[in-house]
Ligand SMILES: *[C@@H]1O[C@H](CO)[C@@H](O)[C@H](O)[C@H]1NC(C)=O
């Protein structure tokens with residue numbers, strides 16, 4: 001064993017021991033006394049939430065083909081908050097995922113299933129490219145595409161072919177992106193990679209050979225509602 005090999009192996013061992021690239025997940029309940037905050041503690045809890053954040057990350061890295069830490073946004077820590085005041089059900093800012101306690105209070109049906117759907121969507125914002133730069137419809141569409149692939153599809157979603165515009169966002173764009181991904185396996189991952197520095201509709205032409213409006217027309221024709 002050469003000297004440099006020896007040091008390399010030491011380095012690898014240290015890296016493994018300290019989990020150099022591991023992401024730390026934290027949970028802060030800032031609504032411990034409200035009905036939603038209490039429900040969070042009793043029916044979900046910090047440990048469960050951290051596990052699901054890690055599972056969501058692994059899933060998103062696979063869908064977006066971010067196979068190594070170098071291909072991911074550098075986020076040593078992701079922090080989940082339960083908030084008392086918010087105008088949104090949930091949102092992401094930088095490395096923070098915020099859930100409104102009112103949302104948790106009012107979940108009907110299976111609380112974990114509903115919570116995971118929103119969590120996988122929000123965690124996508126943690127790892128996807130172009131947040132705050134690319135059009136909102138594209139960003140929300142990719143986040144809901146992840147939710148679709150994770151099979152947390154709420155009853156109120158449009159079916160395939162639904163919606164008026166490809167960039168309407170959320171379920172409408174997610175279904176359209178799923179169609180595009182069917183034309184080229186890995187399309188959504190490649191689109192996301194291209195969005196690292198800027199967004200341009202021409203990425204659809206680059207990857208699929210057709211402009212996005214033509215693709216939307218093809219898609220609507222394939223799924224007449
Ligand atoms: C907790 O909630 C209070 C009241 O809504 C707010 O002022 C405070 O900034 C919050 N703390 C965190 C860490 O979000």
Ligand SMILES: *[C@@H]1O[C@H](CO)[C@@H](O)[C@H](O)[C@H]1NC(C)=O
Pocket residue numbers: 200201202
């Ligand atoms: C988008 O891409 C097209 C085709 O490559 C190019 O002509 C156009 O300038 C780009 N738009 C922006 C805003 O970069």
